[in-house]
Amino acid sequence: MEQTRTEAVCEDDFLALMSGFPTGVSVVTSLTPEGQPWGMTCSAVCSVTVEPPTLLVCLRSASPTCVAIAASGSFAVNLLDSAARPTAALFASGDPRRFDHVEWDTDDRAGGPHLTEAAFSVADCDVDRTEVVGDHTIVIGRVRRVLRRGVRRPLLYGLRSYSAWPEPAATA
Incomplete structure (x- = not known):
């Protein structure tokens, strides 16, 4: 394959590209060493490997959640x-009292x-490593x-709107 020179891509074109890629919605949470909860809506979640079980999230580096992590x-x-x-909208809003408006808990093993x-599912994780890219941290x-917590339909985000995973099609 022939390599071509990289052209400058405008922000609007990049955002349009990525908005056309639907993804699941999560809230990434952490506690400060003093026990204050922080969390933010995150659609940049990806499995990395099964052995050992590893995933990655991408967060705005200056966010209180990233600092707490x-x-x-x-x-x-x-x-x-x-x-x-x-809940997705609340944790994307920047409301500093967001945890006052949702049901949540934690225990000694929680991340x-x-x-x-x-x-419907929660993964507790230990930080393995981080990488700063632009204004975000992987x-x-x-x-x-x-x-x-049972089988529930996931929340999706794409084309700048939320949607539910479709109902399974009836089989013949």
């Missing part, structure tokens, strides 16, 4: 179900707060525990 060395990835659109009503986490 760096300080604590752990985080939780709460995968949101289709009824959790208000961060678990959103008990909004999440956080690679080793998954130490997965909690599942």
Whole structure:
């Protein structure tokens, strides 16, 4: 394949490209060393490897959630179900009191707060390494525990709107 020179890509073109790629919606959470909960909506979640179980999230570096993850060395990835659109919007809003408006809990093994009503699955992770790219930080986490709360339809985001995973088609 012939290599071509990289052309400058305008922000609008890049955003349009990525908005056409639907993805699941999560809230990444952590606790500061003092125990204050932080969390943010995140659609940049990806599995890395099964052995050892590892995933990555991409977060705005200056966010309080990213700062809490760096300080604590752990985080939780709460995968949101289709009824959790208000939770996704709340955690994307920047409201500093967002945890006052949702049901959540934590325990000694949690990587961060678990959103008990909004999440159908939670992965508790330890930070393995980080990489700063532009104004974001890629956080690679080793998954130490997965909690599942039954089978629920995931919340999706694409084309700048939320949607639910479609109902399974009837089989003949």
